[in-house]
Amino acid sequence: MKGISNLTFILFIFLSITSTAQDANYANLLQNIDSREKTSLNGKWDMIVDPLENGFYNHRLQEYDKGYFRNAKMQSPSDLIEYDFDTSLQLDVPGDWNTQMDKLYYYEGTVWYKKDFDYTPTSNELTYLYFEAVNYEAIVYLNGEKIGKHVGGYTPFQFDVTDKLVDGNNFVVVKVDNKRKKENVPTVNQDWWNYGGITRSVHLISVPKTHISDYYVQLEKGETGKIKGWVAVENATNGDEVSINIPELKKTIKTKLNDGKASFLINAKPSLWSPTSPKLYEVVINTKTDEVVDNIGFRTVTTDGSKILVNGKETFLKGISIHEEAAFKTGRVISVEECKVLLNWAKELGCNFLRLAHYPHSEAMVKEAEKMGFLIWSEIPVYWTIQFENEDTYANAENQLTEMISRDKNRASVVLWSMANETPESEPRLSFISNLAEKARSLDNSRLITAALDTQGKGDDGNLIEDPLGKVVDVIGINNYCGWYYGDVDSCSSIKWASAYNKPMIMSEIGGGALYGKHGDKNERWTEEYQDALFKSNIEMMENIEFMAGLSPWILMDFRSSRRPLRRIQDDFNRKGLISEQGMKKKAFYTLQEFYLDMDKK
Numbered sequence: 001m002k003g004i005s006n007l008t009f010i011l012f013i014f015l016s017i018t019s020t021a022q023d024a025n026y027a028n029l030l031q032n033i034d035s036r037e038k039t040s041l042n043g044k045w046d047m048i049v050d051p052l053e054n055g056f057y058n059h060r061l062q063e064y065d066k067g068y069f070r071n072a073k074m075q076s077p078s079d080l081i082e083y084d085f086d087t088s089l090q091l092d093v094p095g096d097w098n099t100q101m102d103k104l105y106y107y108e109g110t111v112w113y114k115k116d117f118d119y120t121p122t123s124n125e126l127t128y129l130y131f132e133a134v135n136y137e138a139i140v141y142l143n144g145e146k147i148g149k150h151v152g153g154y155t156p157f158q159f160d161v162t163d164k165l166v167d168g169n170n171f172v173v174v175k176v177d178n179k180r181k182k183e184n185v186p187t188v189n190q191d192w193w194n195y196g197g198i199t200r201s202v203h204l205i206s207v208p209k210t211h212i213s214d215y216y217v218q219l220e221k222g223e224t225g226k227i228k229g230w231v232a233v234e235n236a237t238n239g240d241e242v243s244i245n246i247p248e249l250k251k252t253i254k255t256k257l258n259d260g261k262a263s264f265l266i267n268a269k270p271s272l273w274s275p276t277s278p279k280l281y282e283v284v285i286n287t288k289t290d291e292v293v294d295n296i297g298f299r300t301v302t303t304d305g306s307k308i309l310v311n312g313k314e315t316f317l318k319g320i321s322i323h324e325e326a327a328f329k330t331g332r333v334i335s336v337e338e339c340k341v342l343l344n345w346a347k348e349l350g351c352n353f354l355r356l357a358h359y360p361h362s363e364a365m366v367k368e369a370e371k372m373g374f375l376i377w378s379e380i381p382v383y384w385t386i387q388f389e390n391e392d393t394y395a396n397a398e399n400q401l402t403e404m405i406s407r408d409k410n411r412a413s414v415v416l417w418s419m420a421n422e423t424p425e426s427e428p429r430l431s432f433i434s435n436l437a438e439k440a441r442s443l444d445n446s447r448l449i450t451a452a453l454d455t456q457g458k459g460d461d462g463n464l465i466e467d468p469l470g471k472v473v474d475v476i477g478i479n480n481y482c483g484w485y486y487g488d489v490d491s492c493s494s495i496k497w498a499s500a501y502n503k504p505m506i507m508s509e510i511g512g513g514a515l516y517g518k519h520g521d522k523n524e525r526w527t528e529e530y531q532d533a534l535f536k537s538n539i540e541m542m543e544n545i546e547f548m549a550g551l552s553p554w555i556l557m558d559f560r561s562s563r564r565p566l567r568r569i570q571d572d573f574n575r576k577g578l579i580s581e582q583g584m585k586k587k588a589f590y591t592l593q594e595f596y597l598d599m600d601k602k
């Protein structure tokens, strides 16, 4: 007994010494909002389409205080107010506007959203207004007053609205603007639909004044016996206690807060999370006033030369790329069921890995994928030729990266943070992406950093990877369209590859388009036979690349893109899916499936 209390004392001293703030640069997003008391603001929202931004600027193009956010009402019959939310049309939240109203199919611009709700204050609580995502820029007003702005279409953000809420009826107005701009991330050019709107859920989340605002609970890099992390508590007093409890492991550790943060280290031997055994442990974090429960999996991910190791074991990433677009109805995915349709297809294909392209997918997608044992590549929309020399563009990209990592840093499924996709080589691009990589490592050094490159040299002797970005990343992603954008289908199988880096390479894209049900000769574009032959030839090529550690062909399902106007074939869809948007599997689906299933037998 005495021994145990000595040990506790030593541990207490150790924890006190190490309980310094870990990193002050997180986005400070409430973690795991599933475990929080929430009021949903989903449902019908009133909306006004405002292409000229009349509700924001006066006729001199100055921002003015009579904007639509006031939600003004006529007080007398002679009043002139040229808008009225109460008689307006409505949109569903969550949801994109493009697929909800025919008139808005191609619309890019401003739409005003308004929602009324009742609120009853409770004592000693803080209330956050939490948006899971709005594409692209959101200016948020509560009861006629501006409470903040958020830029970036795929990550969550929150505002403390405690002092702005009134007892009884309240209204929130959001100016949503998805105009593409050169300086944005992504920029003006992208090969997916620029779905606008409040595309993910909105909540009011109440927490005690002194509350757990953030935490990191993960295995130490490369160590399977040490769970390490920190807890951040808002409005705490120095010395307040935090406990971290993992009941199934019979581990409880207590630590003290210093400047609102506390570090901890738990020696434990959890059953490791892996694609074949996606074990999650209930983790309960307590303070005197607050409790958060999460389900966390423990695994390591490292590299050894050109291999990727999961829990120390070489693991080939049998993957597929996915856009977060709903099957059958198109538009953004808005429910867990819609996530599951895509994930089940990936399972059927034989995948253990998903590239969630080209932006952070919803938390629901990441969590469902985690339960099903998928390893995940998660990325920010630093896509093609963005403004690498623009500081604001960098700040925007870094903010999206920070919000992505803040939200998903406790997910065992996520093994790769991707910084960029197909960016052209230049000095400014190298420093832009190197800075992002450094930022990502400072926020989370337990995962691998990657980027999808398309800069490989294509010579007569074969393809050579020597992009200087290869130095910066831990895993090199290569997008390679042999048989589609270059080379004959038959030529692909004999291409040789070399790399200047002794690092793992994931073929993050290969592919070609086919219209489901279109059959013909294997040399005829858009037929299933052409796509199938392309997959076969590329598979042969990849079987000969020694440093290949994984593969995520482009793409699971046909998806909407305004770059794809070819009538009767594309009809605004990128047709590189292995499955049509109506859920019909093309020939190449079965070819890739066979390749993955054969690998399991080896």
Ligand code: GCB
Pocket (backbone or CB within 6 Å): 191, 358, 421, 422, 479, 509, 554, 574, 576
């Ligand atoms: C790419 C891009 C992806 C496109 C794809 C295509 O290299 O990374 O976003 O959709 O090619 O279909 O051209």
